[in-house]
Amino acid sequence: MATPKIFITGATGYIGGDTLHVLYEKHPDWNYAALVRTEQKAEPVKNAFPKVRIVIGNLDDADILEKEAAAADVVIQTDTADASDNEPAARAIAKGLAQHTKQKPGFWLHTGGTGILAWEDMRDMDNRLGTHSDRTYNDWAGVQDLTSLPSDAFHRNIDELVLEAGRNGGQGGGIRTAIVCPPTIFGRGRGPSNARSRQAYEMAKFILKEKYVPIIGKGETLWNNVHVHDLSELFVLLAEAAVSGKRNDDEELWGEKGYFLTDAAEHKWADLARKMGEKAVELGLVKTDGGAKLEEKKLAKQEALDRAGFEAVSWGLNSRGKAERGNKTVGWVPNKGKIEDYVEEILKDEKERLDQE
DSSP, X not given: OOSOEEEEEOTTSHHHHHHHHHXXXXXXXSEEEEEESOHHHHXXXXXXXXXXXXXEOOTTOHHHHHHHHHHOSEEEEOOHHHHTTOXXXXXXXXXHHTTSOSSSOEEXXXXXXXXXXXXHHHHTHHHHTTOOOOOOEETTTTHHHHTTOOTTSTTHHHHHHHHHHHGXXXXXXXXXXXXXXXXXXXXXXXXXXXXXXXXXXXXXXXXXXXXXXXXXXTSOOEEEEEEHHHHHXXXXXXXXXXXXXXOTTOXXXXXXXXXXXXXXXXXXXXXXXXXXXXXXXXXXXXXXXXXXXXOEEEXXXXXXXXXXXXXXXXXXXXXXXXXXXXXXXXXXXXXXXXXXXXXXXXXXXXXXXXXXX
Protein backbone atom coordinates (compact mmCIF):
# COMPACT_ATOMS: atom_id res chain seq x y z
CA MET A 1 0.00 0.00 0.00
CA ALA A 2 1.16 3.56 -0.73
CA THR A 3 1.35 5.97 2.19
CA PRO A 4 -1.73 5.08 4.26
CA LYS A 5 -4.49 7.66 4.51
CA ILE A 6 -6.22 7.77 7.90
CA PHE A 7 -9.42 9.68 8.60
CA ILE A 8 -10.23 10.02 12.30
CA THR A 9 -13.25 11.47 14.03
CA GLY A 10 -13.10 12.45 17.68
CA ALA A 11 -9.54 13.82 17.68
CA THR A 12 -10.51 16.36 20.35
CA GLY A 13 -12.07 13.61 22.46
CA TYR A 14 -10.67 11.25 25.05
CA ILE A 15 -10.27 8.05 23.00
CA GLY A 16 -9.61 9.75 19.68
CA GLY A 17 -7.04 12.15 21.07
CA ASP A 18 -5.10 9.38 22.74
CA THR A 19 -5.30 7.10 19.71
CA LEU A 20 -4.13 9.83 17.35
CA HIS A 21 -1.27 10.62 19.76
CA VAL A 22 0.02 7.04 19.54
CA LEU A 23 -0.51 6.68 15.79
CA TYR A 24 1.16 10.00 15.05
CA GLU A 25 4.21 9.11 17.15
CA LYS A 26 4.51 5.58 15.82
CA HIS A 27 3.71 6.32 12.17
CA PRO A 28 4.61 9.96 11.46
CA ASP A 29 4.84 9.18 7.75
CA TRP A 30 1.15 8.30 7.41
CA ASN A 31 -1.31 10.86 6.03
CA TYR A 32 -3.85 11.93 8.65
CA ALA A 33 -7.10 13.87 8.38
CA ALA A 34 -9.09 14.74 11.50
CA LEU A 35 -12.71 15.85 11.69
CA VAL A 36 -13.03 18.79 14.10
CA ARG A 37 -16.15 20.85 14.74
CA THR A 38 -14.72 24.38 14.66
CA GLU A 39 -11.53 26.29 13.92
CA GLN A 40 -11.27 27.11 17.61
CA LYS A 41 -11.39 23.43 18.61
CA ALA A 42 -8.93 22.66 15.83
CA GLU A 43 -6.15 24.85 17.28
CA PRO A 44 -4.92 22.39 19.94
CA VAL A 45 -5.07 19.57 17.38
CA LYS A 46 -2.95 21.59 14.96
CA ASN A 47 -0.45 22.40 17.70
CA ALA A 48 -0.15 18.79 18.85
CA PHE A 49 -0.17 17.23 15.36
CA PRO A 50 1.08 19.79 12.84
CA LYS A 51 1.06 17.34 9.92
CA VAL A 52 -2.61 16.43 10.37
CA ARG A 53 -5.03 17.87 7.84
CA ILE A 54 -7.97 19.42 9.64
CA VAL A 55 -11.45 18.82 8.26
CA ILE A 56 -13.91 21.30 9.73
CA GLY A 57 -17.26 19.62 10.23
CA ASN A 58 -19.26 17.33 12.48
CA LEU A 59 -21.08 14.03 12.37
CA ASP A 60 -24.13 15.70 10.84
CA ASP A 61 -22.15 16.68 7.73
CA ALA A 62 -22.93 13.64 5.63
CA ASP A 63 -21.27 14.93 2.46
CA ILE A 64 -17.98 15.55 4.29
CA LEU A 65 -18.04 12.15 5.96
CA GLU A 66 -18.79 10.37 2.69
CA LYS A 67 -16.03 12.22 0.83
CA GLU A 68 -13.40 11.60 3.50
CA ALA A 69 -14.36 7.95 3.94
CA ALA A 70 -14.09 7.41 0.19
CA ALA A 71 -10.60 8.95 0.16
CA ALA A 72 -9.27 7.20 3.27
CA ASP A 73 -7.73 3.77 3.58
CA VAL A 74 -8.81 3.58 7.22
CA VAL A 75 -11.63 5.42 9.00
CA ILE A 76 -11.21 5.48 12.78
CA GLN A 77 -14.42 6.60 14.43
CA THR A 78 -13.69 7.24 18.10
CA ASP A 79 -16.08 9.95 19.29
CA THR A 80 -18.03 7.50 21.42
CA ALA A 81 -20.65 9.92 22.73
CA ASP A 82 -21.84 10.43 19.16
CA ALA A 83 -20.35 7.63 17.08
CA SER A 84 -22.11 4.81 18.87
CA ASP A 85 -25.54 6.41 18.41
CA ASN A 86 -25.38 8.61 15.29
CA GLU A 87 -27.15 6.76 12.51
CA PRO A 88 -26.80 9.37 9.71
CA ALA A 89 -23.05 9.55 10.35
CA ALA A 90 -22.71 5.77 10.16
CA ARG A 91 -24.67 5.67 6.91
CA ALA A 92 -22.50 8.42 5.40
CA ILE A 93 -19.28 6.64 6.31
CA ALA A 94 -20.63 3.38 4.91
CA LYS A 95 -21.61 5.14 1.68
CA GLY A 96 -18.13 6.58 1.32
CA LEU A 97 -16.37 3.31 2.04
CA ALA A 98 -18.60 1.55 -0.48
CA GLN A 99 -16.66 3.38 -3.20
CA HIS A 100 -13.65 1.21 -2.41
CA THR A 101 -13.03 -2.01 -4.30
CA LYS A 102 -12.28 -5.57 -3.30
CA GLN A 103 -8.74 -5.08 -4.58
CA LYS A 104 -8.29 -1.88 -2.54
CA PRO A 105 -10.72 -2.05 0.39
CA GLY A 106 -11.49 0.67 2.89
CA PHE A 107 -11.36 -0.17 6.60
CA TRP A 108 -13.73 1.12 9.28
CA LEU A 109 -12.71 0.93 12.94
CA HIS A 110 -15.90 1.88 14.75
CA THR A 111 -16.14 2.58 18.48
CA GLY A 112 -19.12 1.10 20.26
CA GLY A 113 -19.44 0.64 24.00
CA THR A 114 -20.18 -2.12 26.47
CA GLY A 115 -23.29 -0.33 27.67
CA ILE A 116 -24.75 -2.60 24.98
CA LEU A 117 -24.09 -5.59 27.25
CA ALA A 118 -26.30 -4.10 29.95
CA TRP A 119 -29.40 -4.52 27.81
CA GLU A 120 -31.20 -6.89 30.20
CA ASP A 121 -30.71 -4.60 33.17
CA MET A 122 -31.77 -1.56 31.15
CA ARG A 123 -34.98 -3.28 30.05
CA ASP A 124 -36.06 -3.70 33.66
CA MET A 125 -34.08 -1.15 35.65
CA ASP A 126 -36.70 -0.68 38.34
CA ASN A 127 -36.31 -4.32 39.39
CA ARG A 128 -32.75 -5.15 38.34
CA LEU A 129 -30.80 -2.00 39.24
CA GLY A 130 -27.97 -2.94 41.58
CA THR A 131 -28.43 -6.71 41.30
CA HIS A 132 -25.77 -9.20 40.22
CA SER A 133 -25.78 -10.93 36.84
CA ASP A 134 -23.84 -14.05 35.84
CA ARG A 135 -24.13 -13.32 32.12
CA THR A 136 -20.71 -12.83 30.54
CA TYR A 137 -20.01 -12.31 26.84
CA ASN A 138 -16.95 -13.59 24.96
CA ASP A 139 -15.78 -11.97 21.73
CA TRP A 140 -14.04 -15.12 20.48
CA ALA A 141 -15.93 -18.22 21.56
CA GLY A 142 -19.27 -16.41 21.64
CA VAL A 143 -18.91 -13.60 19.10
CA GLN A 144 -22.27 -14.52 17.55
CA ASP A 145 -23.94 -13.52 20.83
CA LEU A 146 -22.46 -10.03 20.46
CA THR A 147 -23.39 -9.64 16.81
CA SER A 148 -26.99 -10.74 17.37
CA LEU A 149 -27.97 -8.76 20.47
CA PRO A 150 -31.58 -7.52 20.68
CA SER A 151 -32.43 -4.55 18.50
CA ASP A 152 -33.35 -2.41 21.51
CA ALA A 153 -29.93 -2.83 23.17
CA PHE A 154 -27.98 0.38 23.77
CA HIS A 155 -25.95 1.31 20.60
CA ARG A 156 -27.33 -1.73 18.77
CA ASN A 157 -28.80 0.23 15.86
CA ILE A 158 -25.34 1.50 14.90
CA ASP A 159 -23.73 -1.89 15.48
CA GLU A 160 -26.20 -3.34 12.99
CA LEU A 161 -25.32 -0.69 10.38
CA VAL A 162 -21.59 -1.32 10.75
CA LEU A 163 -21.99 -5.09 10.67
CA GLU A 164 -24.22 -4.90 7.61
CA ALA A 165 -21.74 -2.62 5.83
CA GLY A 166 -18.95 -5.09 6.47
CA ARG A 167 -20.90 -8.25 5.80
CA ASN A 168 -19.18 -9.99 2.87
CA GLY A 169 -17.31 -6.75 2.24
CA GLY A 170 -20.45 -4.82 1.38
CA GLN A 171 -22.16 -4.70 -1.99
CA GLY A 172 -18.95 -4.06 -3.94
CA GLY A 173 -16.74 -6.15 -1.70
CA GLY A 174 -14.60 -3.18 -0.67
CA ILE A 175 -15.55 -2.57 2.97
CA ARG A 176 -13.83 -4.11 5.99
CA THR A 177 -15.25 -3.31 9.44
CA ALA A 178 -14.24 -3.85 13.03
CA ILE A 179 -16.24 -2.77 16.07
CA VAL A 180 -14.14 -1.89 19.11
CA CYS A 181 -16.25 -2.06 22.25
CA PRO A 182 -14.65 -0.44 25.32
CA PRO A 183 -15.96 -0.82 28.88
CA THR A 184 -15.24 1.68 31.68
CA ILE A 185 -12.14 3.55 30.56
CA PHE A 186 -9.68 5.14 32.97
CA GLY A 187 -6.30 6.83 32.90
CA ARG A 188 -5.00 10.19 31.72
CA GLY A 189 -5.48 10.68 28.01
CA ARG A 190 -2.59 12.01 25.96
CA GLY A 191 -4.66 13.91 23.42
CA PRO A 192 -4.65 17.69 22.98
CA SER A 193 -8.08 18.48 24.41
CA ASN A 194 -9.98 16.04 26.61
CA ALA A 195 -7.86 13.83 28.89
CA ARG A 196 -10.74 12.63 31.09
CA SER A 197 -13.09 9.67 30.98
CA ARG A 198 -16.55 9.76 32.57
CA GLN A 199 -18.04 6.83 34.51
CA ALA A 200 -15.47 6.40 37.28
CA TYR A 201 -14.53 10.08 37.20
CA GLU A 202 -18.12 11.12 37.78
CA MET A 203 -18.15 8.75 40.73
CA ALA A 204 -15.03 10.39 42.17
CA LYS A 205 -16.55 13.82 41.61
CA PHE A 206 -19.77 12.73 43.30
CA ILE A 207 -17.92 11.44 46.38
CA LEU A 208 -15.79 14.57 46.67
CA LYS A 209 -18.84 16.85 46.42
CA GLU A 210 -21.49 14.89 48.29
CA LYS A 211 -19.11 13.39 50.89
CA TYR A 212 -20.68 9.96 51.00
CA VAL A 213 -20.29 6.62 49.21
CA PRO A 214 -23.14 6.04 46.72
CA ILE A 215 -24.55 2.51 46.47
CA ILE A 216 -27.08 1.69 43.76
CA GLY A 217 -29.63 -0.90 44.89
CA LYS A 218 -27.97 -3.97 46.40
CA GLY A 219 -24.56 -2.84 45.15
CA GLU A 220 -23.82 -6.15 43.41
CA THR A 221 -23.22 -5.04 39.83
CA LEU A 222 -20.03 -5.72 37.89
CA TRP A 223 -18.46 -3.94 34.92
CA ASN A 224 -15.21 -4.37 32.97
CA ASN A 225 -12.50 -1.73 32.75
CA VAL A 226 -9.48 -0.83 30.59
CA HIS A 227 -6.79 1.86 30.65
CA VAL A 228 -7.06 4.34 27.78
CA HIS A 229 -3.46 3.64 26.73
CA ASP A 230 -4.25 -0.06 26.37
CA LEU A 231 -7.38 0.76 24.37
CA SER A 232 -5.43 3.02 22.01
CA GLU A 233 -2.93 0.25 21.42
CA LEU A 234 -5.68 -1.98 20.04
CA PHE A 235 -6.74 0.74 17.59
CA VAL A 236 -3.11 1.04 16.48
CA LEU A 237 -2.73 -2.71 16.00
CA LEU A 238 -5.95 -2.89 13.99
CA ALA A 239 -4.90 0.09 11.84
CA GLU A 240 -1.55 -1.56 11.19
CA ALA A 241 -3.27 -4.80 10.21
CA ALA A 242 -5.52 -2.85 7.87
CA VAL A 243 -2.78 -1.01 6.01
CA SER A 244 -0.47 -4.01 5.79
CA GLY A 245 -2.44 -5.33 2.83
CA LYS A 246 -1.78 -8.87 4.00
CA ARG A 247 -4.98 -9.54 5.95
CA ASN A 248 -7.69 -7.95 3.84
CA ASP A 249 -9.74 -11.13 3.78
CA ASP A 250 -9.12 -12.29 7.33
CA GLU A 251 -12.59 -13.21 8.58
CA GLU A 252 -11.42 -13.27 12.20
CA LEU A 253 -10.50 -9.58 11.96
CA TRP A 254 -13.16 -7.97 9.80
CA GLY A 255 -16.86 -8.16 9.16
CA GLU A 256 -19.18 -10.60 10.88
CA LYS A 257 -16.60 -11.68 13.46
CA GLY A 258 -14.80 -8.36 13.74
CA TYR A 259 -16.17 -7.47 17.18
CA PHE A 260 -13.57 -6.62 19.82
CA LEU A 261 -14.25 -6.37 23.52
CA THR A 262 -11.43 -4.58 25.34
CA ASP A 263 -11.59 -5.50 29.01
CA ALA A 264 -8.44 -5.78 31.08
CA ALA A 265 -10.16 -6.38 34.43
CA GLU A 266 -13.54 -6.34 36.18
CA HIS A 267 -14.74 -4.24 39.11
CA LYS A 268 -17.75 -4.20 41.38
CA TRP A 269 -19.17 -0.69 41.36
CA ALA A 270 -19.98 -0.66 45.08
CA ASP A 271 -16.48 -1.82 46.02
CA LEU A 272 -14.94 0.80 43.74
CA ALA A 273 -17.06 3.48 45.41
CA ARG A 274 -15.97 2.26 48.85
CA LYS A 275 -12.33 2.30 47.82
CA MET A 276 -12.70 5.82 46.47
CA GLY A 277 -14.35 6.93 49.70
CA GLU A 278 -11.58 5.44 51.83
CA LYS A 279 -8.84 6.92 49.68
CA ALA A 280 -10.51 10.34 49.58
CA VAL A 281 -10.44 10.47 53.39
CA GLU A 282 -6.89 9.09 53.56
CA LEU A 283 -5.65 11.78 51.14
CA GLY A 284 -7.47 14.53 53.05
CA LEU A 285 -9.62 15.35 50.04
CA VAL A 286 -12.74 14.79 52.15
CA LYS A 287 -12.69 15.69 55.83
CA THR A 288 -14.42 13.50 58.42
CA ASP A 289 -14.39 13.50 62.20
CA GLY A 290 -11.23 11.74 63.30
CA GLY A 291 -10.69 10.36 59.80
CA ALA A 292 -13.76 8.14 60.05
CA LYS A 293 -14.98 6.28 56.98
CA LEU A 294 -17.46 8.03 54.76
CA GLU A 295 -21.06 7.00 55.25
CA GLU A 296 -22.62 4.74 52.63
CA LYS A 297 -26.00 5.80 51.26
CA LYS A 298 -28.41 4.22 48.85
CA LEU A 299 -28.81 6.16 45.63
CA ALA A 300 -32.12 5.65 43.82
CA LYS A 301 -32.37 5.77 40.04
CA GLN A 302 -34.02 9.17 39.73
CA GLU A 303 -31.75 10.76 42.31
CA ALA A 304 -28.74 9.33 40.49
CA LEU A 305 -29.97 10.82 37.23
CA ASP A 306 -30.68 14.18 38.83
CA ARG A 307 -27.35 14.42 40.64
CA ALA A 308 -24.88 12.89 38.20
CA GLY A 309 -26.64 11.86 35.01
CA PHE A 310 -26.71 8.46 33.32
CA GLU A 311 -23.14 7.68 34.40
CA ALA A 312 -24.44 7.37 37.95
CA VAL A 313 -27.22 5.02 36.87
CA SER A 314 -24.66 2.86 35.10
CA TRP A 315 -23.08 2.11 38.50
CA GLY A 316 -26.16 -0.05 39.06
CA LEU A 317 -25.86 -2.03 35.81
CA ASN A 318 -23.89 -5.14 34.81
CA SER A 319 -21.67 -5.19 31.75
CA ARG A 320 -19.41 -8.23 31.66
CA GLY A 321 -17.28 -9.53 28.84
CA LYS A 322 -14.12 -11.43 28.04
CA ALA A 323 -11.78 -9.93 25.45
CA GLU A 324 -9.90 -12.62 23.52
CA ARG A 325 -10.20 -11.60 19.87
CA GLY A 326 -7.70 -8.75 20.07
CA ASN A 327 -5.04 -11.03 21.49
CA LYS A 328 -5.71 -13.92 19.13
CA THR A 329 -5.75 -11.81 15.98
CA VAL A 330 -3.32 -8.91 16.50
CA GLY A 331 -1.52 -9.84 19.73
CA TRP A 332 -3.19 -7.19 21.91
CA VAL A 333 -2.15 -7.50 25.57
CA PRO A 334 -3.34 -4.81 28.02
CA ASN A 335 -0.60 -4.06 30.53
CA LYS A 336 -1.58 -0.88 32.35
CA GLY A 337 -3.34 -2.63 35.22
CA LYS A 338 -6.85 -2.35 36.62
CA ILE A 339 -8.93 0.62 37.68
CA GLU A 340 -8.43 0.05 41.42
CA ASP A 341 -4.72 0.80 40.92
CA TYR A 342 -5.60 4.30 39.72
CA VAL A 343 -8.09 5.42 42.38
CA GLU A 344 -5.68 7.94 43.90
CA GLU A 345 -4.88 9.43 40.50
CA ILE A 346 -8.58 9.66 39.59
CA LEU A 347 -9.46 11.39 42.86
CA LYS A 348 -6.61 13.88 42.64
CA ASP A 349 -7.48 14.73 39.05
CA GLU A 350 -11.13 15.30 39.95
CA LYS A 351 -10.20 17.42 42.97
CA GLU A 352 -8.04 19.60 40.75
CA ARG A 353 -10.90 19.99 38.27
CA LEU A 354 -13.36 20.88 41.02
CA ASP A 355 -10.97 23.48 42.39
CA GLN A 356 -10.84 25.10 38.95
CA GLU A 357 -14.61 25.31 38.54
